[in-house]
Amino acid sequence: MGAASSTATVIDGKAIAGTIRAEIKSKVDDLKRRTGRVPGLAVVIVGERKDSQTYVRMKRKACEEVGIASFHCELPGTATEEEILKTVRRFNADANVHGILVQLPLPKGVNEERVLAEISIEKDVDGFHPENIGKLAMKGHEPLFVPCTPKGCIELLKRSGVELSGKNAVVVGRSNIVGMPAAMLLMKENCTVTVVHSKTKDPKRVCREADVIVAACGSAEMVKKDWVKKGAVIIDVGTNGVDDKTKKAGYRLVGDVDYAEVRKVASAITPVPGGVGPMTICMLLSNTLDSGARALEK
Ligand SMILES: Nc1nc(=O)c2c([nH]1)NC[C@@H]1CN(c3ccc(C(=O)N[C@@H](CCC(=O)O)C(=O)O)cc3)C=[N+]21
Numbered sequence: 001m002g003a004a005s006s007t008a009t010v011i012d013g014k015a016i017a018g019t020i021r022a023e024i025k026s027k028v029d030d031l032k033r034r035t036g037r038v039p040g041l042a043v044v045i046v047g048e049r050k051d052s053q054t055y056v057r058m059k060r061k062a063c064e065e066v067g068i069a070s071f072h073c074e075l076p077g078t079a080t081e082e083e084i085l086k087t088v089r090r091f092n093a094d095a096n097v098h099g100i101l102v103q104l105p106l107p108k109g110v111n112e113e114r115v116l117a118e119i120s121i122e123k124d125v126d127g128f129h130p131e132n133i134g135k136l137a138m139k140g141h142e143p144l145f146v147p148c149t150p151k152g153c154i155e156l157l158k159r160s161g162v163e164l165s166g167k168n169a170v171v172v173g174r175s176n177i178v179g180m181p182a183a184m185l186l187m188k189e190n191c192t193v194t195v196v197h198s199k200t201k202d203p204k205r206v207c208r209e210a211d212v213i214v215a216a217c218g219s220a221e222m223v224k225k226d227w228v229k230k231g232a233v234i235i236d237v238g239t240n241g242v243d244d245k246t247k248k249a250g251y252r253l254v255g256d257v258d259y260a261e262v263r264k265v266a267s268a269i270t271p272v273p274g275g276v277g278p279m280t281i282c283m284l285l286s287n288t289l290d291s292g293a294r295a296l297e298k
Pocket of ligand 1: 054055058101102103104105126148149239253272273274275276277278279280281
């Protein structure tokens with residue numbers, strides 16, 4: 001048995017998401033009492049990807065739990081870009097819909113950027129519209145919506161009492177959906193931010209300088225114990241399925257961090273599952289509530 005003091009605090013994303021969900025539910029109830037209406041989220045899913053269907057089911061269930069109305073449009077994998085755009089325009093014009101989420105990835109051949117740019121910026125609860133992304137990157141500007149996964153990472157850090165101002169933060173990964181916006185948000189929290197990516201010369205050396213690491217590279221258990229400074233805080237965004245015959249599903253989820261080893265040196269760490277994942281859905285509800293309140297309280 002190792003000394004108890006050398007094991008990281010586990011940041012319980014599932015529990016924190018539960019607390020935030022209860023806060024959202026009471027705000028939805030309140031909005032309903034005052035306006036007679038509730039926020040609405042439209043989810044567009046194209047094709048039959050199993051993982052996408054699972055995520056969409058979880059999002060619908062979460063909406064139901066907090067009293068947000070959910071609308072659903074399921075298009076076949078053969079749908080054309082024009083059909084997807086039409087669906088987006090229909091939801092843009094629907095006064096009962098305050099948030100629109102187009103589940104990614106879209107089938108090959110569909111121009112994802114064009115579809116995302118079609119979403120009304122007032123309903124862009126994913127925060128993927130180029131205008132919202134642009135504002136996220138500009139000092140002195142605030143986007144209408146911040147992307148859910150990076151927003152969930154910051155919320156986890158804040159609710160765990162992690163001081164961010166002046167800290168060295170390293171983001172591993174530079175995707176549009178997570179890495180890049182996470183870096184922007186950490187900068188807004190006055191962190192000194194470094195982004196590590198596939199062409200970084202010595203990722204281990206860079207990560208070892210970090211007070212906070214956000215791992216979002218999409219590579220199972222890439223961040224090892226010797227990449228982590230003693231006492232660092234670790235946010236693991238990865239959800240990688242790895243074969244495991246002992247599991248009923250035939251696989252288990254692991255993060256982008258070697259959890260079992262890294263927890264021995266970190267001061268705090270998020271698990272996978274039960275860390276960032278539940279927060280992503282929670283932030284989607286939060287963005288939808290904000291959007292609904294903005295529209296209904298006019
Ligand atoms: N337009 C769009 N917006 C998204 O936000 C979006 C997307 N497309 N495409 C796919 C990714 C992935 N994503 C996750 C959401 C919840 C969990 C989550 O709750 N995971 C659970 C485990 C779930 C399980 O057991 O499979 C957990 O980590 O505890 C994970 C991943 C949202 N995404």
